[in-house]
Amino acid sequence: MENLVYIALFAPFVGSLFAGLFFARSPKTHLVGVVNSTLIGIAFIAAVTLALHVAEHGAVHVTMMSWISAGDLSIPFGFLVDEVSVTMMLVVTLVSTIVHIYSTGYMDHDRAYNRFFAYLSAFVFSMMILVMSDNFAGLFIGWEGVGVCSWLLIGFWYHKEDRPFEENPSISPSWAANEAFIMNRVADLGMLVGIFLIYWNVGSLQYDVVFKALPHLADGLLVSIAIALFIGAMGKSAQFPLHTWLTDAMEGPTPVSALIHAATMVTAGVFLVIRANPLYSLDAVHEVSMFIASLGAFVAFYAASMALSARDIKRIVALSTLSQLGYMFAAAGLGAYWIALFHLAAHAFFKALLFLGAGNVMHAMDDELDIFKMGGMKKVMMGSYIYMGIASFALAGLPVMAGFYSKDAIIETAFNDGSYIIWAILVITAGMTAFYSFRQVFFTFHGEERYKALGFHPHDMYKYVLVAMAPLAVLAISFGWFMENFHEFITKNLPDYEMSHTTHHWAWLLGSLVIVLAVTGIIIAYKKYAGKGPNAWKRDEEFEQSFIYKLVENQYYVPKFYDEFIVQPYTIASKKFWEIDKAVVDGFVDLIGKMSYKSGDVSRGMQTGSLSAYLNWMGVGALLLIVAAAITALIG
Amino acid sequence: MEIGIGHYLILSGILFSIGFVGVLRRKNLLMLFFATEIMLNAVNIAFAAIGNYYGDLSGQMFAFFIIAVAASEVAVGLGLLIILYKKYGSLDLDVISTMKG
Amino acid sequence: MYEFVAFYIFAIATTILFLITVMSKNVLYSMTSLAAGMVLISGLFFLLGADFLGVVQLIVYVGAVMALYAFAMMFFDATKDVKEKHGNSALVFLLGGLMALVFVVMFSAPIIGENIQALYPVGLAENLGASGNSQDVGLVLFTKYLVPFEVAAVMLLVAMIAGIILAGKKMDYSLTECEASDEELKQEIKKEEV
Numbered sequence: 033m034e035n036l037v038y039i040a041l042f043a044p045f046v047g048s049l050f051a052g053l054f055f056a057r058s059p060k061t062h063l064v065g066v067v068n069s070t071l072i073g074i075a076f077i078a079a080v081t082l083a084l085h086v087a088e089h090g091a092v093h094v095t096m097m098s099w100i101s102a103g104d105l106s107i108p109f110g111f112l113v114d115e116v117s118v119t120m121m122l123v124v125t126l127v128s129t130i131v132h133i134y135s136t137g138y139m140d141h142d143r144a145y146n147r148f149f150a151y152l153s154a155f156v157f158s159m160m161i162l163v164m165s166d167n168f169a170g171l172f173i174g175w176e177g178v179g180v181c182s183w184l185l186i187g188f189w190y191h192k193e194d195r196p197f198e199e200n201p202s203i204s205p206s207w208a209a210n211e212a213f214i215m216n217r218v219a220d221l222g223m224l225v226g227i228f229l230i231y232w233n234v235g236s237l238q239y240d241v242v243f244k245a246l247p248h249l250a251d252g253l254l255v256s257i258a259i260a261l262f263i264g265a266m267g268k269s270a271q272f273p274l275h276t277w278l279t280d281a282m283e284g285p286t287p288v289s290a291l292i293h294a295a296t297m298v299t300a301g302v303f304l305v306i307r308a309n310p311l312y313s314l315d316a317v318h319e320v321s322m323f324i325a326s327l328g329a330f331v332a333f334y335a336a337s338m339a340l341s342a343r344d345i346k347r348i349v350a351l352s353t354l355s356q357l358g359y360m361f362a363a364a365g366l367g368a369y370w371i372a373l374f375h376l377a378a379h380a381f382f383k384a385l386l387f388l389g390a391g392n393v394m395h396a397m398d399d400e401l402d403i404f405k406m407g408g409m410k411k412v413m414m415g416s417y418i419y420m421g422i423a424s425f426a427l428a429g430l431p432v433m434a435g436f437y438s439k440d441a442i443i444e445t446a447f448n449d450g451s452y453i454i455w456a457i458l459v460i461t462a463g464m465t466a467f468y469s470f471r472q473v474f475f476t477f478h479g480e481e482r483y484k485a486l487g488f489h490p491h492d493m494y495k496y497v498l499v500a501m502a503p504l505a506v507l508a509i510s511f512g513w514f515m516e517n518f519h520e521f522i523t524k525n526l527p528d529y530e531m532s533h534t535t536h537h538w539a540w541l542l543g544s545l546v547i548v549l550a551v552t553g554i555i556i557a558y559k560k561y562a563g564k565g566p567n568a569w570k571r572d573e574e575f576e577q578s579f580i581y582k583l584v585e586n587q588y589y590v591p592k593f594y595d596e597f598i599v600q601p602y603t604i605a606s607k608k609f610w611e612i613d614k615a616v617v618d619g620f621v622d623l624i625g626k627m628s629y630k631s632g633d634v635s636r637g638m639q640t641g642s643l644s645a646y647l648n649w650m651g652v653g654a655l656l657l658i659v660a661a662a663i664t665a666l667i668g
Numbered sequence: 669m670e671i672g673i674g675h676y677l678i679l680s681g682i683l684f685s686i687g688f689v690g691v692l693r694r695k696n697l698l699m700l701f702f703a704t705e706i707m708l709n710a711v712n713i714a715f716a717a718i719g720n721y722y723g724d725l726s727g728q729m730f731a732f733f734i735i736a737v738a739a740s741e742v743a744v745g746l747g748l749l750i751i752l753y754k755k756y757g758s759l760d761l762d763v764i765s766t767m768k769g
Numbered sequence: 770m771y772e773f774v775a776f777y778i779f780a781i782a783t784t785i786l787f788l789i790t791v792m793s794k795n796v797l798y799s800m801t802s803l804a805a806g807m808v809l810i811s812g813l814f815f816l817l818g819a820d821f822l823g824v825v826q827l828i829v830y831v832g833a834v835m836a837l838y839a840f841a842m843m844f845f846d847a848t849k850d851v852k853e854k855h856g857n858s859a860l861v862f863l864l865g866g867l868m869a870l871v872f873v874v875m876f877s878a879p880i881i882g883e884n885i886q887a888l889y890p891v892g893l894a895e896n897l898g899a900s901g902n903s904q905d906v907g908l909v910l911f912t913k914y915l916v917p918f919e920v921a922a923v924m925l926l927v928a929m930i931a932g933i934i935l936a937g938k939k940m941d942y943s944l945t946e947c948e949a950s951d952e953e954l955k956q957e958i959k960k961e962e963v
Contacts, residue, residue, distance in 0.1 A: 644695055644761045648861070651692045655868050662875040671776045674876055676817070679780045681872025683787055689865030690791035695853040698796060698838075698845070702803050705834070706787050709810050712826075720817040724887035725909045728819045732910070735829050736921040740928030742834050746841040747935025753845060760853070 033085055034094045037111055040078035040121060041164060044128070044156035047071035052150035060145040065136035068149045072132050072156060076125035083118045087521055091115070093166060100169070107237055112166035115525035119373060120163035120303055123380045124296050126507075128156045130500055131291040134388050137497035138287055138395060148188060148285065155181035159296050163303060167237040168227045171304070175268065176220070178297045183213040185292060186284040201591060202280035209284075212277040219267020219274055226260030229253065243310040251316040258317040261308060262324060269301025269357050272331050276591050278354055282346040286391030289346060294353045294387050295380035302360040302376055306526065309369045313527060322451075325365025329446075329454040329461075332358030334588070336464040340471075341584045344401045345390050348472045352427060353383055355465060359442050362454060368445040368529040370522045374515065375438035382426035382434055382508035386469075388501055389420035393476055396490035397483065403472060404571075405488075408481035408564075412490050415498040417477045419505055424473050426508040428466035428550045437512030440543050447542055448535040463549030470557040478562035479569060676717030683710035697749055697759040701742070708738045775816055783809045794850045796842065804835045818891070820902040889913065 047068040055061050086092065091114035100107040113121070132152065139145050158181055162174025187209030194204040202208040231237055233253060234245045246254065265271070270278035281293045292298070305312055305324065312321050335354035342348045356379045363372035394401060396413060410417040426433040429440065439462060446455035483490065492498070519528075531539070561569045575581055586592065638649060683706060690703025712731040719727020749759065756763050786806035793799040807830040814823035889909045891902075910918055 642762060643764060647700075647761075648692055648857075651688060651864055654688075655864055655871075658868060658871055662871045665875055666878060671772050671816075675776060675780075676813070677876035678873050679784075679813075681876055682784060682869050685865045685869035685872065686784070686787045686791055688868055689861055692861040692864060693791065693858065696796075698841075699791075699799065701838075702790050702799055705803060705830075706790065706806070709807065709830075712822075713810060713813055716814055716817045716819045716822060720819065720891075722887050723891050725889040725891060725905055728822050728906060729889075729909060729914050731819070731822055732825060732906075733914075733917060733921055735825055736925060739829055739834060740924050742837055743925075743928040743932035744935070746837060747932040749841065750844050750936045759845065 033082065033092045036078045036082050036085075037092060037094050037113055037164070038096070040075045040082060040125065041111065041157070041160050043071040043075040043078070044153045044160060048150050048153035048157055051146050051153060055146040056150065058146060060140075060143070062136070064146045064149050065132070065139075068153050069129065069132040069136065072125060072129045072153065075156070075160070076122075076129050079118065079121040079125045082113050083122055086113060086115060086118045091525070095166075104235065105231070107167055107169045109170070110166040110238070111164045111170075112239065113164060115522050116303075116306060116373065117163045119377060119522065121160065123377050124156065124159050124163065126503070127291055127295040127380055127384045128152075128159075130504055131287045131295075131384065131388070133500040134290075134391070134497050135285075135287040137494040138391055139285065140494075142285075144188070148185075151181055151184045151188070152288070152291070155185065155292060155297070159300075162300055166239055168230060168239070168242070169237050171307075172223065172227060175223070175264070175300065178292070178300065179213065179216050179220070179268075182216075182281070182288075182292050182297055183209045185288040186212055186281045188285055188288065189283070192283075197591075197595070201587070202283050205283040208277070208280040208282075212281050215274050215277045216267045219264050222260045222262075222267070223264020226257050226264065229257045229260060239307070243308075246311055246314065254311065254314060254316045255320060258308075258311055258320040261304060261311070262320065265301030265304045266327075267301070268304075269298050269361070270354055271301070271327055271357065271361065272334060273590070275331065275335070275354055276587070276594065279347050279350045279587070282344070282350050286346065286387060286394055289350065290384045290387030290391065293350065294383040298353060298357060299360070299376050299380065302357065302364060302372055305361070305364045306369045306373050306376075309364075309526060312364070313367055313369075321365045321367065323365070325362045325446075325451065325454055328358040328361030328363075328365055329457045330358070331355070332362065332461045333457050333464075334358075336461045336468065338584055338587055339468040340464060341581055342468075343404055345393060345403050345406075345472060345476065346387075346401055348403075348468060349383070349387055349390055352386075352465065352469060353379075355461060356383065356427075358461075359439060359458065362458060363442040363445055366445050366449045366451065366454075367527070368442070370519060370526045371438065371441045371445055371529060373522060373526065374518055375442060377518075378426070378434035378438040378508075378511050381504050381511055382423045385419055385501060385504040385508050386423035386427065388504070389416045389423060392416040392493045392497075393420075393490075395493060397488050400483075400486075400488065403475040404482070405486055406476045406483055407479040408477070409483065409490055410477040413477070413492045415492050417473075419498075419501055420473055420477070422505050422508050424469040427469045428554065429462055429546060430466075430550060431547060432509065432512070434508050434511035436547075437515045440546060441515075443546060444531060444535055444539060444542055445529065447538070448531050459546060459549060462546050463553045465553070466550035467553030467557050470554045471561055474557055474561040475569075478558075479564055673717050673721040677714055680710045680714040680717065683707075683713065686710075695761045697752070697761065700761075701745060701749075704741075705738065708734055772816060775812070779809050779812045779816070782806075783813075794853075796845075800835070800838055800842070804831055807831045807835070818902060821906045 050071075051064045051068055055064050082092065091112060093112050094110065096109040096111065098106065099109040132149070135148065135152065139148050142148065155178060158174050158177025160174070162171055162178060165171045165174060187206045190206045190209070192204050192206075194207060197203060202211075227237065230242055233249055234242050236242060236245075249257075267274045278293060278298065282289055284293070311317065312324070332355045335351045335358060339348050339351035339355065342351060356375070360372045360375050360379070363369075363375060392413065393406065393409065393416060396409070396416075397406065400406070422433075426435040429435040443455060443458050443462065446452075446458055535542075563569060576585075583589070638645070687703045687705075687707030687710060690706060691700055694700055694703060712734055715727040715731040715734070717727075719725060719731075752764070753759055783806045786802040786809065789802040790799040790806065793802070807826065811823040811826040811831070814820075814826055891905060
C-alpha cells in the first residue's frame with residue numbers, strides 16, 4: 033500500500049519534471065500531453081486502489097522521511113490516506129486526468145503546450161501533497177504549491193496586453209495572476225498565524241497529536257486558532273471579502289479554470305475546515321462555526337446575484353463556483369462535514385464538466401466570452417450542448433442529478449439546525465442558481481444565431497476530447513445515487529450528522545420547494561432567452577441603466593472599492609517610499625561610491641613616480657602604525 | 669644606578685629613528701642601505717634586551733636570524749646596485765623614476 | 770656601576786656614529802662610522818650577556834657585510850661627495866623625531882612581564898655539565914630552531930649565488946650556449962688521441 037501512496041503522489045511530479053526539464057524549450061510535443069495524461073491516470077488508478085483498501089482496512093499512514101528536525105521541532109514527511117483524503121485524492125486525480133486529456137485538445141494550437149503541462153502536473157502534485165499530508169506544515173507546503181501553480185497558470189498568457197478596468201474587469205492575465213497571488217498571501221498570513229499558534233501551544237503539527245490536545249486548550253486560544261485557519265481558508269476558497277480574485281482568475285486557460293478554480297484548489301479551504309473538524313466542532317468555537325456558515329450562505333447568495341447579470345461565460349461559471357463554495361462552507365459551518373465533502377466532490381464533477389463545456393464554446397468562438405454574441409449553437413455543438421445541459425441540471429439541483437442530493441442535504445441541514453435565515457437564503461439561492469445557469473445555456477445554445485452576424489464559424493471539439501469528458505457527465509448524473517454508500521464510508525472518519533425526526537418529516541416538502549424554485553428559474557430563463565424570431569431576446573436598455581443592475585454588474589463595486597481604498601493609496605505610498613528609498617538608501621550607496629572615486633582622485637596625486645616620495649609615504653604609514661601600537665600598549 | 673630593559677629599548681628606539689630619518693632623507697641608494705642596516709641593528713638590540721629581561725634565548729635567536737637575513741639582503745642588494753649603476757650611471761633615487769604611472 | 774658607565778658610553782657613541790652615518794655627505798665617512806657603530810653594538814650585546822650574538826655581530830657585520838660594502842664601493846666613485854637634493858628636511862626630521870618620541874614614551878612605560886615564562890631559559894647547558902652562552906645558543910639553535918637555521922643557510926646560499934650572478938661580468942648570457950664550444954673541444958681532444 034505504501035508504494036501506491038507514493039505512486040499516487042509522485043506520478044504527477046514525474047510528469048511535471050518530464051515536461052518541464054526535457055521539453056520546456058522545445059516546440060509543441062504531443063508526447064508530453066500523452067505521457068502526462070497517462071501519469072495522472074496512473075495516479076488515479078492508485079487512488080482508486082487506495083480507496084478500496086481504505087474502505088476495507090482503514091487508513092494508511094506512511095512516513096517517508098524526516099523533513100524538518102530542529103530542536104524540539106520535528107516534522108516528518110508523513111502522508112495520511114484516510115477516508116477524507118482518499119476522497120479528495122479521487123476527485124483530484126479523476127478531474128485532473130480528464131482535464132489533462134482535454135488540454136491535449138484545447139491547448140493544441142498553443143505555442144507553450146509543453147510548459148502548460150509542466151505547470152498543470154505540478155499543480156496536481158501540490159494538490160496531492162495538500163490533501164495527503166499528515167501535518168499542518170505539509171498542508172501548508174501544498175497550499176503554497178497550489179498557489180504558485182495557480183499563479184503560473186492564471187498568468188499563462190502573460191504576454192496579453194493590459195486593458196482598462198471598464199473594458200475588462202480582470203485587466204490582463206498577468207494582472208489577474210498577481211491579484212490572485214497577493215490576495216492569497218494576505219489570507220495565508222492568517223493561516224500561518226494559526227499554524228504557529230498550534231505549534232506554540234501544542235508543540236506538534238501532526239493532525240492526530242494536535243486534535244487530541246485541542247480540547248485541553250483555553251477557549252480564547254481555540255477561537256483564535258479557528259479564526260486564523262479560517263482566514264486562510266477564506267483566501268483559498270475565495271470567500272467574501274477575498275473573493276474578487278476568483279472571477280479574475282478566469283483569464284487563465286479554460287482547463288485551468290476547470291481544474292484549479294472550480295474543482296480542486298478553491299475547495300482546499302473547505303477541505304481545511306473539514307480536516308480540522310475536531311477543532312470546528314468544539315463548543316468553544318461554536319460562534320466561529322456559525323460565522324463560517326453565515327458567511328457561506330451570504331457568499332452563496334452574493335455570488336449568485338452577480339451571476340444573474342454577468343455576460344462573460346466563464347465569469348458566470350466562476351461565480352456559480354463561488355456560490356457553491358458558499359454552500360459547502362454553510363454545511364461545514366453547521367457541522368455537517370460529510371455533507372460538505374459530498375457536495376465538494378459532486379460539485380467538482382459537474383462544475384469541471386460545465387467549465388470544460390464552456391471551454392468548448394470558447395474554443396469554437398475563437399475565445400469570445402460574451403454570451404450576448406452567441407446563441408443557437410446547439411446545432412453545431414451538440415456534444416458540448418448535452419454536456420453543459422447535464423452539468424447545468426446538476427448545478428441547478430434537479431432530481432436524479434448529483435447536485436440534487438448534495439445541495440438538498442445542505443439545505444436540509446440548515447433547516448435541521450434551526451438556522452432558518454441561512455435556510456431561506458440557501459433556498460432562494462437555489463432558485464437563482466437554476467435561473468442563471470440556464471440563462472447561460474439558453475443564451476449560448478438556443479435562440480437567435482447571433483454569432484453568424486459576427487462572422488464566427490463554430491465547430492465542436494475533437495471527438496476524443498468529448499469522449500474523455502464522458503466520465504464527468506456520468507458522475508454529474510449518478511454521483512448522488514451513491515450518497516448512502518458515501519455516508520457509510522466517510523462517517524468512519526468524519527462525525528455523522530443526523531437529521532432530526534422533524535426534518536425527516538418535512539424533507540419531501542423542503543425538497544419539493546427547492547425543485548419548484550429551480551424549475552421556475554429554468555422556465556423563466558427559457559421564456560426570456562430561448563425564444564426565436566419574434567420572441568427572441570432583446571436587450572433591455574432601460575433595465576440595464578437601473579441601479580440594481582448597475583450594482584450587480586459592477587460586482588457591488590467591491591473591486592472598485594479595493595482599487596480606490598487599498599490599491600491606489602498603496603501605490604501612492606509605494607511611490608513615496610520609492611522616492612525616500614532613492615534619496616536615502618540609494619543616496620547612501622552612491623555616497624560610498626563617490627567617496628571611493630574622490631579618494632582615488634585625491635590619492636592619485638601621490639603617484640608621482642618618485643621613489644623617495646614613495647619612501648616618505650611609507651615612512652608616514654610606518655609611523656602611524658607605531659603610534660597605533662603605542663596607543664594600544666599604553667591603553668591596553 | 670641600575671640599567672634596566674627600558675634603557676636598552678629606548679636606545680633601540682632612538683637608533684631606529686635615526687635609521688628612519690636616514691631612509692627618508694637620503695637619496696643615494698647606498699646610503700639607504702646603510703640606514704636600513706642601522707634600523708636592523710636597532711631591532712637586534714631590542715631583541716637581545718628583551719631576551720635578557722625574560723631570561724629566554726628566543727630573543728637572541730631572532731637577532732641571530734635577522735643578522736642572517738641582513739647578510740643575504742646586502743649580498744643581493746649590492747648586486748642589484750651594481751647593475752643599476754651600470755644602467756643609469758648614478759645611484760640617485762630621483763634618477764630612477766620608471767614607476768610613474 | 771661599571772655596567773652603567775659602559776652602557777652610556779656605548780649608547781652615546783653608537784648614537785653619534787650612526788648620526789654621522791646618516792648625515793655625512795661622504796660615503797667613506799658614513800661607512801666607517803657605520804662599521805664603528807656596529808662594533809659598539811656588539812659591546813652592548815656582551816653587556817646583555819649575549820656573548821655569541823656579540824661575536825656573530827662582529828664577524829658578520831663588521832667583518833663580512835662591511836667588507837662587502839667596501840668592495841662594492843670600488844664600483845662606485847667613493848671619493849666624491851654624494852650630491853643629493855633634500856626636499857623637505859623639516860618634515861623628515863619631524864617624522865623621525867616624532868617616532869623617537871613615541872618609542873621613548875612607549876618604552877619608558879613599565880613593562881609587565883610576570884606572566885611570561887621563559888621557554889628556553891638562559892643556562893640550559895648547565896644541566897649538561899657545560900656552561901656559557903655559546904653552549905646555550907647551540908642547544909636551542911640545533912633543537913628548536915633547526916629548521917629555520919637550515920632555511921637560513923639555504924637563503925644565504927641563494928643570496929650568494931644571486932650576488933655573484935648580478936655583480937659578475939659576462940654573466941649575462943646563457944651557460945648552455947657554451948656547450949657548443951665544449952663539443953668542439955672534445956672533438957679536438959679525440960683527434961689528438963687518434
